[in-house]
Amino acid sequence: MEFIQSIDLMQLLRCFVVGGLICIVGQVLIDKTKLTPARILVVFVTLGAILGGLGIYKYIIDFAGCGATVPLTGFGANLAKGAIESVKENGLLGAFIGGVKASAGGIAAAVFFGYLASLISKPKMKKQ
Amino acid sequence: MNRLGKQTIHFDNPPTIVETASIVGPKEAQGPMAGYFDQCLEDEFWGEKTWEKAESKIIKETVNLAITKSGIPATNIDFCFAGDLLNQCISSSFGLRELNIPFFGIFGACSTFVEGMCLASICLEAGAANNVLCATSSHFCSAEKQFRFPLELGNQRPPTAQWTVTGSGAAVLSSNGNGPFITHITPGKIVDMGIKDANNMGAAMAPAAFDTLITHFEDTGRKPSYYDAIITGDLGHVGKDILEDLCKTKGYNINANYDDCGVLIFDKSKQDTHSGGSGCACIGTVFSGYFFKQLREKKINKILLMATGALTNATTSQQGESIPGIAHAIAIENEKC
Amino acid sequence: MNPIETQKQYSDYVDKKSPNSPILKNCFNAFWVGGLICSIGQIIFDFCKYKEMDVTASNTVVSIVLIGIAAFLTGLNIFNKIGKFAGAGSLIPITGFANSIVSPAIEYKSEGYVMGVGGKMFTVAGPVLVFGISASVIIGIIATLFA
The missing domain is CATH 3.40.47.40 (Stage V sporulation protein AD)
Structure with a gap:
């Protein structure tokens, strides 16, 4: 109960709107450009990394929280942020360590859960 | 022959x-x-x-x-x-x-x-x-x-x-039998009008269907009205529409007796199949199941059956190639001619 | 209608003739589903903060939980229905990345657990990692030059 009361509703609203708007950009790309899903994900992750590298994306995160970190642009920005921070500690070596280290949780989870799902699930016909 | x-x-x-x-x-x-x-x-x-x-x-x-x-x-x-x-x-x-x-x-x-x-x-x-x-x-x-x-x-x-x-x-x-007879065949040429969208096969194949259809009419001297039904394989709703338009540019109106197996096999409004059916089995099952029986029961007597194909694969579409189309036609009739 | 002679004429004609995607409806669905997924992430994030985790750890937990849910729904053959409805709304959030890894893993199970599942797992999502990680390395190198 105490937790539910602690949720900042305005923060949640900003998150909803910004996250939704980022998805609209993706939807316009799908409908107007005939890019495949894989290419759209690549566009978003690269764009996020560039915005993160330029230090712009963190303002969007400050404003929208998970509305900016959950979309794949956030994944890209996180890779860039990790690389930059690691460079400060380790120099050039950090460029190679930082990005993957910062997003290791997500990547490992996707690989592990993916393998797990393939063990328990079987391909099924789409109904529509 | x-x-x-x-x-x-x-x-x-x-x-x-x-x-x-x-x-x-x-x-x-x-x-x-x-x-x-x-x-x-x-x-x-x-x-x-x-x-x-x-x-x-x-x-x-x-x-x-x-x-x-x-x-x-x-x-x-x-x-x-x-x-x-x-x-x-x-x-x-x-x-x-x-x-x-x-x-x-x-x-x-x-x-x-x-x-x-x-x-x-x-x-x-x-x-x-x-x-x-x-x-x-x-x-x-x-x-x-x-x-x-x-x-x-x-x-x-x-x-x-x-x-x-x-x-x-x-x-x-x-070679022996009382029909329905395959009286004519018109094998088609490969036709490529530069369509690259793998999600629009109907548009990629329609020009090939058009080429084979017009050639068949010119070679045999027949008109669209000669046939009780002109049936294409899997142009779907989009491709069917395009073929009807293309034929009009050459002065042939096929709308009256033309249909497409991809349009016939699914109910677009209920089954969410978008432009319709496709695949080898589209014409294979609809002809075998429906049109052959219509012919044998003499409900229709002359049909021009034209299967359409998109000669593409996953590699060529990734390489940005356009989609070549092909269409082969056979005339099936209850009377020899 | 005029005769169509060139590929350009045909391509223009086909564009006119082909039905367009219902873009307004698609955008509306993408907006609210995408927003909802992000909001679920936000609530998980707030919970982590409530449990006194730091921001970085909280963000990682959000990613792992959303990826886990997406993988589970993909395995139950539910995610493709959400994706059909929401389009970019479920593709762009981290859930879409998870779905693009899990779906080939399940599909290629028939080719074995090593080369099928293991080998084909990244057929759709591989480029995301290649471009994302490469971009981070380049940005890191640039950061070194300015340090």
């Missing part, structure tokens, strides 16, 4: 289509054509472990059914022409490996069924065989896997996309 015009062959002793068979998947079984097929499956695996095995089983059982229905012993069938969409035509060759009939594996994408009937007719007319079998298959799941995306991927299909028919059609052709 004699040549008419540029690319049409007329048969003096036209081969008879003795019998056909069709088996379809569950989605097709919910479509408007359901009542005409020999067998409707309840699940796409049909007890097999993989989509590929399921497709092989479908073509195998369809071929066996066609042979049984024809009353011709399998030992008296001289050749088999079969093909499908999977790489190296494995559905046909794996499905028919125990058939014990000399086998020609052919690839014409979704035009395979009529391509096989063209070759079989020449074979029969030339006296090289007395009875020949033609078969083809396609499977939604194996085709999606090979040509597009995994089934579980949460993507959207654009309105021009088509739905690969799960099923198989087979026909037994004989």
